[in-house]
Amino acid sequence: MTIIGSRFPMPSGLFPYEPSFHHACLRIREQTWFTEEWICKCGPWSSATAPQYLVLKLLKRRWSDDDPAAIGNKSGIFFSMWIDANDPAQLRFNIHALKLRGLKGYTLASRKFATDFRSAFAPLGSSWPKYRTNFGPQTLIEGLMLTPPKETAKLLVSLAAKFAEASIVIDRLLDAAKKPMTMERF
Numbered sequence: 001m002t003i004i005g006s007r008f009p010m011p012s013g014l015f016p017y018e019p020s021f022h023h024a025c026l027r028i029r030e031q032t033w034f035t036e037e038w039i040c041k042c043g044p045w046s047s048a049t050a051p052q053y054l055v056l057k058l059l060k061r062r063w064s065d066d067d068p069a070a071i072g073n074k075s076g077i078f079f080s081m082w083i084d085a086n087d088p089a090q091l092r093f094n095i096h097a098l099k100l101r102g103l104k105g106y107t108l109a110s111r112k113f114a115t116d117f118r119s120a121f122a123p124l125g126s127s128w129p130k131y132r133t134n135f136g137p138q139t140l141i142e143g144l145m146l147t148p149p150k151e152t153a154k155l156l157v158s159l160a161a162k163f164a165e166a167s168i169v170i171d172r173l174l175d176a177a178k179k180p181m182t183m184e185r186f
Contacts, residue, residue: 016149017083021056024156028058031157033164037061039068040160045082055082056156058163063170065104075099077170079163081156083147091152093131093159094142095166106177110137113173120169128162 021042028040042056057080061068064076073096081093097117100108114137121141125131131143147155 017054017088017152020149020152021054021156024153024160025056027153027157028056028160031161031164033161041069041071043071045071052085053082054085055080056160057081058160060167060171062105062174063103065102073098075102077174079160081159083152089146089148090144091147091155091159092142092144093129095140095163096138097140098138105179106174107179108174108177113137113177114140116173117169120172121166124162124166124169129159 025040025042028034034040037060039059039061040056043054045053045055055071057071057073057078059073059076059078064073064078066073066076075098077095077097077100079093079095081091083091095117097110097113100106100110100113117140118133121133125141128141129143129145131141133141135142145155
């Protein structure tokens with residue numbers, strides 16, 4: 001598990017939520033589905049010059065070529081849950097698929113991946129809180145829900161479990177897009 005610090009002070013509106021995010025990351029790590037292939041990381045997310053968000057991210061190691069300890073992802077597929085310092089009562093979540101063409105070991109087209117993911121995810125989506133899929137290929141789904149500080153950790157763990165169930169969709173799509181192994185000449 002990775003819990004990330006920040007070089008910026010935490011906005012005061014996020015203080016009541018910080019322990020819940022760290023506790024949720026610990027609880028997620030204890031779940032039976034959470035194996036060594038998973039990464040759970042949380043901490044302040046910077047926007048321009050100061051953190052504006054507190055975020056918890058989940059992904060599998062093979063889904064991204066980025067540094068697994070970095071809170072920010074430049075490429076790959078990951079699930080984010082966050083609160084905004086300006087509106088901390090709303091827990092937001094999304095599944096991102098960034099710069100998939102560059103993901104090592106796969107031949108992927110972002111728009112096709114997004115379409116295929118959304119089609120395969122649709123039957124699972126009925127058990128999720130309100131979400132939307134009418135975005136471009138980088139944001140596969142996005143939603144939000146109200147969260148009082150005392151319920152935040154519980155909601156984070158619950159959403160993480162839903163994402164773990166949906167992760168099979170991502171794995172299947174990536175398996176189908178694996179580049180064939182080639183023999184190198186000696």
